[in-house]
Amino acid sequence: MLAALLWSLDGVFIRPKFYSLPPALVVFLEHFLGFIVLAPFIILGWSKIKLLRKRDWGAIFWVSIFGGLLGTLMITKAFFAAVGGEVTFATVVILQKLQPVFALVMARLVLGERLSRRFYFWAAAAIAAAYFLAFGKTGLNLGEINFFHHAAWFAILAAFAFGSSTVFGKRIVNHLDFKSTTALRFGLTSLLAFLLIFSNGDLFKINEIGVLYWGLLAVIVFTSGAAAMFIYYFGLKRITASTATICELFWPLSAVALDYLLNKNVLTGGQIIASVVLLLSFFMVVKEGGIKVEFEAKIIKGMGRGKKIGLPTINLDRVNLDIDYGVYLVKAEIDGVVHKGLLHFGLKETFGEAASLELFIEEYLLNIMQKNVKIKIGRKIREIRKFVGPNELKEQVNKDLEELKIDNSVF
Secondary structure (H helix, E strand, C coil): CHHHHHHHHHHHHHHHHHCCCCHHHHHHHHHHHHHHHHCHHHHHCHHHHCCCCHHHHHHHHHHHHHHHHHHHHHHHHHHHHHHCCCCCHHHHHHHHCCHHHHHHHHHHHHCCCCCCHHHHHHHHHHHHHHHHHHCCCCCCCHHHCCCCCHHHHHHHHHHHHHHHHHHHHHHHHHHCCHHHHHHHHHHHHHHHHHHHHHHHCHHHHHHHCCHHHHHHHHHHHCCCCHHHHHHHHHHHCCCCHHHHHHHCCHHHHHHHHHHHHHHCCCCCHHHHHHHHHHHHHHHHHHHHCCCCCEEEEEEECCCCHHHHCCCCCEEECCCCCCCCCEEEEEEEEECCEEEEEEEEEEEECCCCEEEEEEEECCCCCCCCCCCEEEEEEEEEEECCCCCCCHHHHHHHHHHHHHHHHHCCCCC
8 A cells, every 4th residue: 555655646746747758768767777776685585586486487577577567658658648638538547447357357367366255345345436536526437438549458458467467476475575576577677678668769868868857767766666666565475466456546545635635625525435435445355355275285205304303294296376485374184084284385495495385294194195185274374494403493393383283273
């Protein structure tokens, strides 16, 4: 929500001043300057970055191409058309606000986020309230939409680009810290934007940028640009993509508040009601936004290192889960018998290996190799960390087991 506030400030006070410049050039400069600030996080997080899987890199490319480059270009072109009078602003705004719809659908299809009916009810209420806020004074006239103008398709593409970027951004921060994620996004988007402006000749228009524009670009870096994405990914790591896309609707609420504070434009009765509904919706989607992940995996042979130190684990074959790396309290069903256990998912910090999926239960089971196990994930209890030696690891596992004994969240 804080990131959305910064984006709204950008849209009101900063972005319009760049309408005389090529959109691709602005995208390149704001991302390149942001990358200069964020680049140290790539060095600091390199040990984790080099262990990213192909699907993680695919998500990074998606976010950089769609969220960083295409989305910004499409919405800028759409608003240019509205400024020039080719279409109404309503055409652009109404269609661009389909973003949370795209995000909710893709979060379910790509990440498997299956949330409660109450969540989707309040998500729909938030989207409806956002429309009433945006068009509270002029009225929402769907007849104004010109679907056959290219600006309409630019707005729809922007909505898809930003919505899908939220979903794939969640996949990245599940497996990488938010600082490195932000830095990689800005670095790759800078490269893509550079190739674009070099090919179309916009690169040579940098000489036309005056001191005022450079100052505004510096402001963007530390507000709506790198700083906002830094904050956004910090939050996205801790909530579902579905929850995040609804929280982004803080944008119209903050815009209306700014309009009141700066221009003294009083809200209509409908806007006041919509504001209350939107605030309540934010609270409810966060409350209802937790997901319970269930999956089935096959037990496979491991290296036996856990057994050697007195902590035998059950190695599982599925490692393509779209959940945060960490240690979880779980319910595991093997041969029809249900066990409480601990699930380790992520990088093996102890040995510096790639992602793994291991189950630890206190009962010792025989002849379970190649059998299937049904896992229901409950609460995440800690991050994965590197231990000095076996004794420190055993001490931590004992603490985890104590928490498992008193927690009934997975049953």
